[in-house]
Amino acid sequence: MLSEEHIKTLVTLGLSGRQARICLTLSTRGTSTVKEITEATKIARPDTYRALVELENKGLIEKTLSNPIKYKILPLPEILSMLLGEKETESIRLQENAAALLRDYRKIADQKPGEEGEFVLVPSGKAFTNRLDKLLENCKASISIIASQKMLGEFLDSIHKTLTNKKSPDMHVRVVTEKSRIKNLNNNIYGLQKKANLELRFAHLLPPFSLAVFDQKDTLLVMDTPRDYNRAFATYSNNSSLVELAQSYFNDAWFSANELSGSAFKRTQLQFDNLFANMLTGFAYCKMVFDNGKPVDFIYLHINQAFERITGLTRTQVIGKRISKIIPEIMEQHPELMELYSRVSCSGKAEKAEMFIKPLNVWVHLSVYSPIKGYFAVIFEDITDRKKAEEALIESKSLIDTTFASINEAIIIFNLSGEVLKFNEAYIRLFGFKDEKETPKNLKEFSDILEVYTSDGSPVLDFNSFLALNGQKGMREYLVKRKDTGQQWVLNYTYAPMFDKTHQLFGMVVSIQDITELKRNEEKMYRLNRTLKAIVNTNQALIHATDEATFLQEGCRIIQENCGYQSVLITLAQDDMAKTVVPVAYVGFEKGYPESLNLTYAEEGYRQSLAGRAIHTGQVQFCSDVITEPHLRGWHAQAFKRGFASSIAIPLKSAEKTVGAIVMFTLHPIEYSQDEIELLTEMADDFAYGIATLRLRREKGLAGKEARYSWNSCC
Structure with missing residues (x-):
């Protein structure tokens, strides 16, 4: 059981959580294989590989030359000394930087003139x-x-x-x-x-x-x-x-404070009250606030009941308060309102205007006049009902435009004739169109520009087959390819009909989501999982194997079934003058074909096969198109006949010596990730280990038989 406190200590010293677990595991278990480390730490094998590479780069662990490969850790005191040294170096550097900062600041402070006041x-x-x-x-x-x-x-x-x-x-x-x-x-x-x-x-x-x-x-x-x-x-x-x-x-x-006496103000206030208290239109009497002679705000001195009804603001909320405090956003949203009140209060000339007051959500007709310079009165009428129809249309258009502009999915709207009515910028970006002019104008032009296939590879010849022009909604997944550029995507189409207020169908909306990367990642994880399954099943086959030929043939079957390859071939390198490569097990080929290929890993002929290349170089070999690869002419007929698209060869290594190769063929092009290559390499190492184990068993068995035969002869 690993101590969480010890793990936290190593993390504090600069290691990640996975690196700390692996270090403590190796310190307690000693030299271990990747499989043993994975089982002990409960870390996924791909993550274990990455952490081991990082620790190796830090110089904290070493890789042993063994089969399988094992890892050992430096003595723990050395590791702690190295990590503490790095921390100490970092601390010294920070102290030096802080000291330099303090020196520079003091120079600036000495040169800074004295501040006026505080x-x-x-x-x-x-x-x-x-x-x-x-x-x-x-x-x-x-x-x-x-x-x-x-x-x-x-x-x-x-x-x-x-x-x-x-x-x-x-x-x-x-x-x-x-x-x-x-x-x-x-x-x-x-x-x-x-x-x-x-x-x-x-x-x-x-x-x-x-x-x-x-x-x-x-x-x-x-x-x-x-x-x-x-x-x-x-x-x-x-x-x-x-x-x-x-x-x-x-x-x-x-x-x-003495401009207007209390009694005079009360008389004026009563006059306004008597005149405007029962008006249907709103009324407000206000004082303009100036800053250096410039109007910047105004204060409500008096309002009537209609003001409260129209605005929704009560007398307690507004009397004696600045508009900037009551509705802070109004200055920014309606600078024209402030300009209107300023002109009237300063010039004394009455004005009228219509505007929508956003914070109050009302349309008003304003009549503004000034009884005293620096003051103004405003009478306003609620005209919201007259503006509702126009405002609803504007809001609807704004909502559509905003949605189209902000949504990441491509959106296209069609009419019943299949003509494009509207689309967003995401649609242009998705298909790589230069601008709006290059986009298709109807369904026929879509067919001219794009090739569309269903998930099973069948071409979509009629776009109307997936559209919502029959009044139904749905979702479909397609492989789409541009004919001119060759770009292709996996796209998820969601479509729905559009009805008017009389429930008559007048068009449809289609949203398109690019799921290419999602599908690529799903395929990557799927291949990793099936390769892991093949590794497990291969190890099980080795346990039950009685001879090398049976084990290798069973291994070919496991790779084909678990990993989904069309054909699998296992070859072994012969230590002869011609450096022959001999097929010893295969599936997906007719009997006798692999033996007729005359494979070699010699300098003058190893390029003619992936198996020869892998054995000659000791490295993984790829071929994205078997049919067009000039050095693989011997494979062209079989590849064309079986529809091979790509191939990969993994070397079989025993004691750092390449003894053979596993070659696998697919019907579709594949992009191999580093994680998948490492797992395939591990599977090949398991095969090489199985071959060596079975041969050792056979040698021991033969030695026992010879000993018994010699003893019987002597007797």
């Missing part, structure tokens, strides 16, 4: 209270504050203490806040106002934050003012630009 994030609780008390205590001449009465009420104690204990009697405090319905809070505010050095003004609207400027040198900004200022989250800064901006903002609020 920005400090002040957390809630005691830190915020201490910061505020310190700023109030250090202030000499002026304090400017904008705060809601809830926040200002929390400030009262600190402000009162500062004004009472301040050594400088000339300090001036100005506060902008809003009127409150809380009587006690108002009394406290008015109590402060009795002090000679405190001025208090009330604004109709306040920003969604509190702001304080101290001696025009420091500022404190509290965002999203909470109910309890001790939970506030603030930003402190003495940056001159920010302090100047904050003071300017306070001055604007201070002077605008």
Whole structure:
């Protein structure tokens, strides 16, 4: 049982999980074959091969020259020393890089000019209270504050203490806040106002934050003012630009607080209420917000009931709030709306417009006018019903276009006559068309460009045979080939009919999925599995074999049945002057044909057969087209007669000597993966081992018989 802790240790030192398992297995078991390692570690054989190659490249294991091949590991102390050395080298390199980074940074920091002011994030609780008390205590001449009465009420104690204990009697405090319905809070505010050095003004609207400027040198900004200022989250800064901006903002609020008295505003508000409360059209009265003279936002001051009904927004959600806070996306989605309100509020000239407000999902007719510069009123009517038919058509077209553009599968739409109505970019890419002009316009042109075959190889001559023009849906798989380029794919066709609102068939839609790579991988796994099955069955045949000829003939049958080859031939190399290659077992050939081929692995003739090449070179040999290979003329007639497409020859090796070859023929071209070649090579090694084992058994049997015969003669 391998220790997971030990595996984790090796992984930490740079090995993969599979490499660590194999190292620990070899350390405990000693020299082992691939099969033994696979069984001990429970790692798939292809993965075991890859991990062994990686460990061998790292210099942690060695391959022994034996049959079968075995692997042994270096002493564990050496392995750990090597891995730790690599880690130590990496650590030293990182330390050197870090030191260089620190040196370079210090050079930059020394050359960097001093920053003007600082920005400090002040957390809630005691830190915020201490910061505020310190700023109030250090202030000499002026304090400017904008705060809601809830926040200002929390400030009262600190402000009162500062004004009472301040050594400088000339300090001036100005506060902008809003009127409150809380009587006690108002009394406290008015109590402060009795002090000679405190001025208090009330604004109709306040920003969604509190702001304080101290001696025009420091500022404190509290965002999203909470109910309890001790939970506030603030930003402190003495940056001159920010302090100047904050003071300017306070001055604007201070002077605008007296632009309209409370009573006058109430009278104006009542007039608007009486006039527009029961209107069927929506109404809103708003104030434009400027930044450096440029309109950037607006605030809702008043709305009627129709506004709430049309927009779905309540009075609580909008009154006193900026549009950028209520509907953040509206500025980006409707810049023309902001431009319209800006023109009217600045010029005073009324305008009308129609537009679709995306966040609210309504079409509106707008009538905008400005009663006071910087303010505007808008009357709007819901015209969504008038736009529904057109909008539905636009949305339908947009949905189809978006789907066509984004889907990865090829899509084609046909009418009842088989003419192409629409297709997407994936369709052009799939078949390799240069552009839209090169695509087929109808089913006949498809036949001119493409050859289509069913899964059993039968040609599809009539495209209508798989189309949904009979009102049915379905799915089929085809092998498709372009006649001009030779490109071919395995494609999955899904087709369905299209009906109109009266349930009349008017066309069909076909989606095409390229499953070529999927089929290739499935075929690869299928061949790997059947080769593994052949290896197992070959080993079983060796256990039960009594002689070499029977074993080899049974091996040919196993390869043909398990691996799906049309014909299989096993040859052995003879150690004679002509270096003859003798067929000793075969299936898929008529009797006597392989013996008539006169095969050799000699220098002057080994190229005339794959068996000769494999024995001569000791390496795997391929032939993708047996009929056209000029050196295999002796095989052409048999290959043509039996329909052979390709062939592969695997050398049989015993004690690093090539003693023969296994040659296999297929009816279809095959691309062999490295994993499959390794498994076929392993199968060939098992055959070579079986031959050697059976010959050893026979030699021992003969030796025993000779010994008995000699003893009997002596007696």
